[in-house]
Amino acid sequence: MLRKSLFASEKLRQSLVRVLVRNSTRSSSTATSLDAGTQKEVRHHENHASEWWNQNGTMGALHALNEIRVPFIRDGIVSRGTVKPGYVNTTKVLLGQHILEVGCGGGLLTEQLARLGAQVTGIDLGEKLIEAARDHLKCSSPELASKVMYKMEPVDQHAKANCESYDAVIVSEVLEHVDDKVALLEASVRTLKPGGSIFITTLNKTIPSWFGGVILSEYVLNLVPKGTHHWDKMISPLDVQRILDTMNCQTVLVNGSTYDFWNNTWRWINNTQMCYALQAVKQPLSESN
Amino acid sequence: MLGVLRIQGAVASAGQARLLSARLLASKSSTDMTANARCESTNSPATEHFDIIIGGGGLVGTTLAAALAKNTTLADKRVLLLEGAPEFRGFDPSGPYQNRVSAINQNSIELFKSIDAWSHIESARYKPVKQMQVWESNTDALIQFQHDNFASDVACIIENDLILDAVYARVKEAPNVEILNKARVECVRLPRDSSSNLSELQLQDGRSFSCDLLIGADGANSVVRKEMNVDVFSLNYDRMGLVATLELGEDACDNSVAWQRFLPNGPVALLPLTDRLSSLVWSTTNEQAKKLQALPPAEFVDALNEAFCRQYPRVELADKAVQALNSLFGHNASQHQVQYPPRVCGVKDKSRATFPLGFLHASSYVCNGAALVGDAAHRVHPLAGQGVNLGFSDVRYLVESLAAGAYAGFKLGDKQHLIKYERKCLAKNVPIMLGVHGLHTLYSTQFSPVVLLRSLGLQLTQNMPPIKNLFMRGAMGQ
Numbered sequence: 001m002l003r004k005s006l007f008a009s010e011k012l013r014q015s016l017v018r019v020l021v022r023n024s025t026r027s028s029s030t031a032t033s034l035d036a037g038t039q040k041e042v043r044h045h046e047n048h049a050s051e052w053w054n055q056n057g058t059m060g061a062l063h064a065l066n067e068i069r070v071p072f073i074r075d076g077i078v079s080r081g082t083v084k085p086g087y088v089n090t091t092k093v094l095l096g097q098h099i100l101e102v103g104c105g106g107g108l109l110t111e112q113l114a115r116l117g118a119q120v121t122g123i124d125l126g127e128k129l130i131e132a133a134r135d136h137l138k139c140s141s142p143e144l145a146s147k148v149m150y151k152m153e154p155v156d157q158h159a160k161a162n163c164e165s166y167d168a169v170i171v172s173e174v175l176e177h178v179d180d181k182v183a184l185l186e187a188s189v190r191t192l193k194p195g196g197s198i199f200i201t202t203l204n205k206t207i208p209s210w211f212g213g214v215i216l217s218e219y220v221l222n223l224v225p226k227g228t229h230h231w232d233k234m235i236s237p238l239d240v241q242r243i244l245d246t247m248n249c250q251t252v253l254v255n256g257s258t259y260d261f262w263n264n265t266w267r268w269i270n271n272t273q274m275c276y277a278l279q280a281v282k283q284p285l286s287e288s289n
Numbered sequence: 290m291l292g293v294l295r296i297q298g299a300v301a302s303a304g305q306a307r308l309l310s311a312r313l314l315a316s317k318s319s320t321d322m323t324a325n326a327r328c329e330s331t332n333s334p335a336t337e338h339f340d341i342i343i344g345g346g347g348l349v350g351t352t353l354a355a356a357l358a359k360n361t362t363l364a365d366k367r368v369l370l371l372e373g374a375p376e377f378r379g380f381d382p383s384g385p386y387q388n389r390v391s392a393i394n395q396n397s398i399e400l401f402k403s404i405d406a407w408s409h410i411e412s413a414r415y416k417p418v419k420q421m422q423v424w425e426s427n428t429d430a431l432i433q434f435q436h437d438n439f440a441s442d443v444a445c446i447i448e449n450d451l452i453l454d455a456v457y458a459r460v461k462e463a464p465n466v467e468i469l470n471k472a473r474v475e476c477v478r479l480p481r482d483s484s485s486n487l488s489e490l491q492l493q494d495g496r497s498f499s500c501d502l503l504i505g506a507d508g509a510n511s512v513v514r515k516e517m518n519v520d521v522f523s524l525n526y527d528r529m530g531l532v533a534t535l536e537l538g539e540d541a542c543d544n545s546v547a548w549q550r551f552l553p554n555g556p557v558a559l560l561p562l563t564d565r566l567s568s569l570v571w572s573t574t575n576e577q578a579k580k581l582q583a584l585p586p587a588e589f590v591d592a593l594n595e596a597f598c599r600q601y602p603r604v605e606l607a608d609k610a611v612q613a614l615n616s617l618f619g620h621n622a623s624q625h626q627v628q629y630p631p632r633v634c635g636v637k638d639k640s641r642a643t644f645p646l647g648f649l650h651a652s653s654y655v656c657n658g659a660a661l662v663g664d665a666a667h668r669v670h671p672l673a674g675q676g677v678n679l680g681f682s683d684v685r686y687l688v689e690s691l692a693a694g695a696y697a698g699f700k701l702g703d704k705q706h707l708i709k710y711e712r713k714c715l716a717k718n719v720p721i722m723l724g725v726h727g728l729h730t731l732y733s734t735q736f737s738p739v740v741l742l743r744s745l746g747l748q749l750t751q752n753m754p755p756i757k758n759l760f761m762r763g764a765m766g767q
Contacts (some may be wrong), residue, residue, distance in 0.1 A: 055705055063705050070697040087359050091695050112698035139486060263712075 010098045034125065034154070041177045045105065048225055049128035052106025053136050058225050060264055061217070062108055062173065065201070068257060068266045069277060070112050071170055073199050076253065076279045077168055078209055080197060087117070094118035100166045102155045102188050103174030107133030107148070111140065113170075114147040121149045121166075123158050156187040167196045175202040176234050189247045194284040198249060201257075201277040205234035206272045211260075223261055237276050249280040309514045329621040339369040339467075340701060342490065342500040343689075344474055344513050346372030348391070348452055349663030349680035350506030352400070355456045356684050358463030359404045362692040364700055366701070367465055369498065371472040372463035374688040380454035382413035387447040388640040389530045390568045392418070392547070392560060392674030395763040397681040399443065401455065408446060416561045417442035418547045420597035423747075425625050427602035428608050429737060430744035431627050432751040434761050442546070444674065444765065446560045446568065477503065477516040480658045486700060488658035493670050503659045504687070509649055511665035523668075528555050528646045528730065529578035531571040534562070535593070541565060548630040549672070550597055551732040556672045557596045559630050567633075568669055569593070570646035578643045586636050593633050607741040611748050616750040647671055648726055654683075654714055655707035662687055666714070667720050670729045673764055721763060 034042070051057045077097060078088060087093045095117030104110045104122025106129055114120045124130050129151045137145050153156065169188045178184050188198060203209045210231055217223040241251045256272035259265070341357060343350045354370045357363050365765040393401075401407040419439045424431035434443055460466050473493040480486055505513025514521070537544060541564060549558040555572035562568050571581070571593075581589060649668040654661045663680030668745035687710050731743045749757050 066699070066705070067697065067709075068698075074697065089696065091362060091698075093696065115698040115700070116696075222454060 035179070037179045038125065044225070044227060045177075046126040046128040049106065049126065051131040052108070052129070052132050057156060058223070059106075059108070059263075061223055061259055061266075062105075064259075064264045065173070065266050066112055067208040068108060068199050068268060069109065069199075070272055071114075072255065072277045072279075073113065073168065073170060073202075074116060076199060077206070078197070080281070082167065082195075091115070092117035098168045099168045099170060100158070100162070100188070100191050101170045101172070102184065103171065103177070104133060104150065105129050107136060107150065109170065109172055110150070110257065111137065111144065112146055113212065114144055114261045117147070119147055121151065121158075121162075123151045123153055124156060125154060126151065127152055133210055135221055139146070154187075155184055155191075159187040159190040162191045164191070164193050166191050166266060167193060169198045170200075171198065172201045175200060175240070176229055179233065181235060183239075185240075185243055189249055189282060192249075196282050197252075198244070198280050198282070199263055199277065200280075201275065202240075203229060203234050203275050204272050205231070205236045205239075206273050209275065217259075217261065221261055237272050237278055240278055241280070244280045248283045250283055251280040253277075292334055294328050295346060306527075307436065308737065328543065330558040334434075336489070336497045336499050338365035338367075338487075339498060339500045341502045341504065342369045342371060342488070342492070343506050344371050344477075344496070344511075345505070345506045345507035345663075345665070346370050346374070346468065346470075347506060347508065347663070348449060348456075348677055350504070351456045351460060352404070352406075352452060352681060353469075353504065353506060353662060353684045353687065354466050355404045355406060355459040355463070356400065356688045356692070358460065358466045360688055360692050362696050363688070365466065366695075368463075368467070368501070370466060370468045371474065372468065373473050374470065377453060377457055377469045378461055380413070380448070380450045382451070386534050386562050386566055386568070387448045387450050388568065388637075390532075390535050390560060390562065390641055390721070391442065391449055391677045393442050393445040393447050393452075393681075394678045395442075396685075400685050401452075404459055406452075406455040406459050410451055413451055413454075414563075415445050415447045415451070416443045416563060416567050417545065418446060418561060421547045421549070422628060423549045425747070426553060426599075427604045427740045428626065428744040429749040430607070430611050430751075432757070434745050434757070434764075438731075443761075445456065446547070446562060448562075452528075458538065458568075470757045474507070474512050477513055479503070479516055479656060480702070486658070486702065488702060496685050500702075500758040501658070502691075502707075505659060505661045505665040508652075508662050508664045509647070510670045511661065513659055514651055514661055514665050517651075517653070517656045517659050517661070519648060519656070521684055522652070523649040524647060524726075526646045526648065526670065527575060527746060528670075529573050529575050530576045530646050531569070531573065531581055531641065531643050533571075533591075533642075534637040534640040535559070535633045536567050536637070537565050537567055538632035541567075541631035542746045544631065546630070548597070552596060553601065553735055555729075556732065559597075559633075559635045566632075567753070571596070572646055572670070572672065582641050584642055586638075589636055589641070590633050593636075597630050597735050599635075602735075604735075604737050604740040604744075606737065607744045610741055611744050614745060614748050614752070617725050620742075648722075650719075650722060653706055654711040657704045658702035660710065665716055667722060669725045672728060673721075673725045675721055675725055679721065682717060683714055686710050686717075724763070 048058060052059050055063045069283045074093060077083060077094060083093060088096055088259045093116050094113060097118045099113055099118045101120060101122045102111050104124050107122055110120050110122040122133060130150050133150050138149055169192050172189055175181055192198060203213045214229045218228060237254050244251060254272060255277045256269045257266055257277060258269050258274040343354055354368055357368050398407060419442060420433060421434040421443050422433050469573045475491045478489040480488060487499045489499045491497040501515060505511045507513060508548060522699040542560040544564050547560050549556050554574050554577060557571040560568045581592060647668055650663055654666045664681040667679060669676050690710035691701060695701060698766045
């Protein structure tokens with residue numbers, strides 16, 4: 001099992017190298033230069049760009065997810081001891097924290113973290129998504145708008161200019177849409193300051209999560225647009241942990257969560273069979289590769 | 290887009306710059322344009338922005354303002370309390386007792402303690418109730434509520450104005466809360482979707498305000514609720530509550546029992562105020578209430594004493610059943626003798642007043658940009674003394690939810706988060722409201738089978754401590 005996953009990650013690593021090489025050969029990144037799988041994913045999400053901020057629409061579950069993922073990230077950052085004690089329990093708890101959100105979509109999570117005082121950069125590959133995010137930001141107070149920046153660029157490109165510059169990196173509900181998870185995580189970790197945290201939330205790769213997250217929510221209950229999730233792109237927390245281990249990131253917390261569709265609520269559960277949230281800390285002694 | 294247009298007094302120039310940028314940006318999409326137009330047509334340039342506006346400075350609204358100010362997470366939010374009446378004239382603890390009083394349960398006392406208002410009340414005057422006796426007119430069924438050995442109070446009887454005085458004192462200390470008196474709301478505009486994010490309201494004097502969250506604490510005829518467009522279930526009981534301050538005779542002892550007797554027309558209750566004074570809440574038909582209010586004092590006192598002591602036609606079968614039940618539990622008749630309240634010997638001048646009774650429940654307490662508390666969301670019969678306590682429990686839940694939401698980065702008016710407040714409230718309020726309404730219905734009849742069943746039910750509850758404690762805990766808000 002271990003060998004298999006090591007092998008798998010080795011394969012992923014090779015593809016990472018390929019991606020990096022390809023990236024370095026082009027001057028600017030556009031959606032057209034992305035591989036077909038990623039393009040398809042981006043287009044799928046762009047189709048729902050206008051729906052993004054509608055709480056009662058197909059993004060309802062994503063809105064509801066903020067109820068648990070924001071506290072998870074907030075408390076994860078607080079637990080690192082970089083938050084001034086006076087800020088804890090106030091609405092400026094994340095003041096001074098620089099956060100990168102990879103795959104920010106319409107900016108649901110981005111704005112909410114900024115409202116806690118953090119300086120948040122959201123990047124996404126979908127042009128329409130970034131547009132939707134920027135449009136929504138315009139309706140917000142200037143104070144909030146000054147704390148959020150959206151960019152349409154791939155994370156590896158962002159990492160080049162922003163090496164070790166963030167206190168936290170968030171990859172929320174993104175990993176299940178990405179083929180090359182190692183490349184994404186590697187670039188994400190590169191933007192992280194030593195001692196900073198990477199927060200990941202995604203679906204587990206289990207029968208219950210496939211049944212609940214794909215069959216039930218996409219085909220039976222129509223909670224999520226069809227074709228949002230795919231079995232072969234889902235990943236277990238252990239695999240994420242192994243990949244992060246190779247990048248000198250120590251996983252400090254894995255919490256299982258599940259979604260109650262009948263009252264549109266997420267809650268923590270004591271297993272990771274459905275979904276999970278993971279926090280890993282980049283170790284100060286970085287062995288660069 | 291509404292957000293871009295708001296102008297906060299001192300930063301007017303920045304606001305103008307934003308207005309300009311908003312116009313430039315408005316060409317981007319048509320939806321923005323409409324939002325813009327809607328906003329401009331209603332916004333006078335003097336719109337002042339607050340984070341939270343509380344519509345209604347009654348007991349619940351003012352307590353909410355104090356609780357918001359006290360919360361550390363919400364301490365940086367600017368709060369505006371709007372009250373239609375002129376400035377509160379204060380409370381004189383040495384003055385005559387007032388006729389509007391509330392039976393405050395332990396849960397509400399905890400709330401007052403948490404906002405430092407309890408010491409204010411304690412140092413003024415209040416009357417703890419050690420025991421409650423409820424009995425009826427058609428049988429001998431009776432129930433008594435007390436803690437073991439009277440160890441703690443069942444409830445406290447406090448004058449409404451004293452509560453208001455205590456919470457106003459806290460609100461006035463709070464640097465982030467402003468109070469606006471004589472503020473009558475002309476119209477309210479709520480964000481219809483999650484993209485426009487401000488609630489606006491205009492006063493009759495032309496001033497207008499915007500806020501992230503508008504809280505309707507404006508009573509049973511709530512303007513905010515009307516704008517929220519929620520379904521309301523309401524019943525008019527065609528009954529009135531008559532209140533008065535009463536003087537008691539020598540037999541009052543320490544007067545620490547609250548008495549309530551269900552009469553055919555409705556319950557009559559005596560709530561202790563001091564050793565020699567009690568407050569009356571008499572629910573009865575509209576005609577009788579008007580008549581009682583107009584009676585000369587001496588006749589009124591007679592009518593009252595009669596109400597508590599008069600033997601009504603008995604339902605014999607029910608009486609027998611209650612006796613049988615008591616003997617089944619091994620009690621003899623003497624243990625279950627009805628105790629009678631002290632004799633009333635006078636009524637304070639001009640203390641008699643009436644108010645209509647009804648039942649009301651809003652189908653939803655929240656929407657984007659607004660929430661309801663207290664009587665705006667629910668109104669019950671005063672027979673169990675629950676009305677204002679439910680309002681205070683709303684306050685606790687709302688402040689808890691808002692603090693948790695703000696600490697998780699939610700906008701104050703985000704329905705996504707406010708819905709949690711609603712769920713907690715509904716879970717607590719609906720059973721109590723149904724219970725109170727059920728009691729009212731049950732005791733509004735003299736139909737023998739119903740009398741039989743309610744008497745047996747009451748007696749069974751009296752004889753079975755676990756059930757009794759369940760009701761008691763419910764009524765005390767624990």
